[in-house]
Amino acid sequence: MTRALHVRRLGRVEYQDGLAMQKALVEARAQGRIPDTLLLLQHPRVITLGRGAKAQNILWSKEALAASGIEVFETDRGGDVTYHGPGQVVGYPILDLKPDRKDVRKYVGSLEELMIRVAAHSGVQSHRVPGRTGVWTPEGKLGAIGVHISRWITSHGFAFNVRTDLADFAAIVPCGISDAGVASLQSLLGDAPPLHEVEDAFALEAATLWESEVSEVPPELRTVSVTLRREDGRVLLLKRTPEGGGFWQILTGTREAGESPLQTAAREIHEETGFSPRLDGIRDLGYVHAFALGGREPPLFVEETAFAAAVSGEPRLSDEHDEHRWCTPDEALRLLPFTGLRRAVRLAAPRT
Secondary structure, eight states: OOEEEEEEEEEEOOHHHHHHHHHHHHHHHHTTSSOEEEEEEEOOSEEEEOTTOOGGGBOSOHHHHHHTTOEEEEOSSSSSEEEEOTTEEEEEEEOBOTTTOOOHHHHHHHHHHHHHHHHHHTTOOOEEETTEEEEEETTEEEEEEEEEEETTEEEEEEEEESSOOGGGGGGBOGGGOTTOOBOOHHHHHSSOOOHHHHHHHHHHHHHHHTTEEEEEOOOSEEEEEEEEEOTTSOEEEEEEOGGGTOOEEOEEEEOOTTOOHHHHHHHHHHHHHOOOOOGGGEEEEEEEEEEEETTOSSOEEEEEEEEEEEOOSOOOOOTTEEEEEEEOHHHHHHHOOOHHHHHHHHHTSOOO
């Protein structure tokens, strides 16, 4: 049986946003609104705890983790404690295993086989170890697995180390296994292929392994966010009208056809606030991330690019917002409901 498989390459995804998009996709798959889907992405530095995790397997204190910028999340996947970070390809398959694939062991085995085949694309021979889930090399674990299955629809998945900073694994006992190390393609080869080439291999091998016809699906929307700051360091927050959700946000807007992200940022600043900073005064924060818009069936995926600019005076609000507030960065972080917007505010802090 040949199935359809949508592959979405999302780049950077905040961990909370990754959980939300999986939840939305699982529901959409259960209702038959989407085909099987494979998300390929990277997370910022996080430690995640599976259902069987033991607290003592996090070795660093809360203070040390915070100082290193590593967040901690509890999840509903199987397994113990693991780490995600830049340079690691994370895969979340949202597959309906009904009617003929209802075998949990076989599914987990397919994820191991997928990573073994992808490693071979780079000339790395990896293998299974009896009694230890994942993919291994003599130098250590190359790929981890933690899955959740509800109504025979899968979520969570695998984490494959490509250019991952292995020093961060010192914060945990990976997967609760204290007598084995971790490895990456880079540590094994001295260098590693670009992440997009590794993602190519995952898409190709997933199609073969799961007998699927692959289609790559781009994001439905491309947007920008802009953190506007006054000379005193306060950040402008805008409150959307009740019809638009009624929440606080920094300035955001959708890219129009033919616009660059910078052009969109300049246009949205003027349309939504009346400010008109020079183009060279609009700073690209180097932060592009993806998320899924909730309340849509099926969910829409968004790629957002973050900017910052300095302004003075008071804004002239458009009809999208009914209130504004100048906040300290800490106040803004408490009011903003979305992880990506909070990170943008942090990144927009004045350079020292």
